[in-house]
Amino acid sequence: MRATELSELAAFAAVARHRSFRKAGEERGVTASAISHAVLNLEDRIGIRLLNRTTRSVSLTEAGELLISHLDPAFGEMAAALDALNRYRDTPFGKVRINVPNSIGPFVIGRVIAPLLQRNPNLQLEINATDRLVDIVEEGFDAGIRFGERVTEGMIALRIKQRIRLVVVGSPAYFEVRPKPATPHDLKRHLCIQNMFPSGARYAWEFEKDGQTVSFQPTGPLSLDDHELMLQAALGGVGLAYIWEPRVEKAIADGELIQVLHDWCQSEEPLYLYYPSRRHMSAGFRAVIDAMKAE
Numbered sequence: 001m002r003a004t005e006l007s008e009l010a011a012f013a014a015v016a017r018h019r020s021f022r023k024a025g026e027e028r029g030v031t032a033s034a035i036s037h038a039v040l041n042l043e044d045r046i047g048i049r050l051l052n053r054t055t056r057s058v059s060l061t062e063a064g065e066l067l068i069s070h071l072d073p074a075f076g077e078m079a080a081a082l083d084a085l086n087r088y089r090d091t092p093f094g095k096v097r098i099n100v101p102n103s104i105g106p107f108v109i110g111r112v113i114a115p116l117l118q119r120n121p122n123l124q125l126e127i128n129a130t131d132r133l134v135d136i137v138e139e140g141f142d143a144g145i146r147f148g149e150r151v152t153e154g155m156i157a158l159r160i161k162q163r164i165r166l167v168v169v170g171s172p173a174y175f176e177v178r179p180k181p182a183t184p185h186d187l188k189r190h191l192c193i194q195n196m197f198p199s200g201a202r203y204a205w206e207f208e209k210d211g212q213t214v215s216f217q218p219t220g221p222l223s224l225d226d227h228e229l230m231l232q233a234a235l236g237g238v239g240l241a242y243i244w245e246p247r248v249e250k251a252i253a254d255g256e257l258i259q260v261l262h263d264w265c266q267s268e269e270p271l272y273l274y275y276p277s278r279r280h281m282s283a284g285f286r287a288v289i290d291a292m293k294a295e
Helices: 003-018 021-028 032-046 062-088 110-119 172-177 184-189 227-235 245-253 283-294
Strands: 051-053 058-060 094-100 123-129 143-147 155-161 166-170 194-196 205-209 212-216 241-244 258-260 271-276
Touching: 003 021, 003 032, 003 062, 021 032, 058 062, 094 283, 110 123, 110 283, 123 283, 155 283, 166 205, 166 245, 184 205, 184 212, 227 241, 227 245, 241 245, 245 258, 271 283
Parallel strands: 094 123, 094 143
Antiparallel strands: 051 058, 143 271, 155 271, 166 241, 166 258, 205 212
């Protein structure tokens, strides 16, 4: 098989995984038009249409489904064969793609990156930080990070982090004109920054103490889906923020923010690294797992 033919098949396989020329191009480090051109060349060469294309979507034809069912195992075996060569190298070689929630990424994986790459200079680490719900298999990730051990069938969950929690904070200037809330019910009299998912849906602030649970839906003038922006808004005195504790620890220690309702803020479930049980585990991915476990 010529190199151009293999490249065309790899381009088609990437489109089949992502159902997107743009995302396939991002995975392979080329433009969407280059991916489209490669797939068109493949279809012209074999004389069979593999993809249904519209302005909004890409789907596989019956022939495309058949081809990818054979290509996936073949590419998997090739990846495993290349990875086997790592035994002849001092450090692993190759790319590892990880998906992590943007809101917790800096303090979950941030400190892991530098020592991991220093120990493994031939490793290429690609981290996608988004709070959007991601199907790691469909989008071509080696692993993802999430709360809780419950994962879909065919996944392995590895605990990597102790429990962390969301806390309520406000600036000293804010509390100069408003009393500190003693219970979650007092929040109704405060300006609160609303937390949004990337979809635009708002989520409630959850509290628990002595077996009593309280769910509070803030109705303040500002809604954000980014915790760094929430931090900046809270520092500016816009209102109270419900934010991950590690993100505000320094600001609290420096007196820039004041934490309230401390005894009502309970820890979330532990963090887990999860990955497909049937996918070949490369030496590079094993190095990532070891680094996450050590951290």
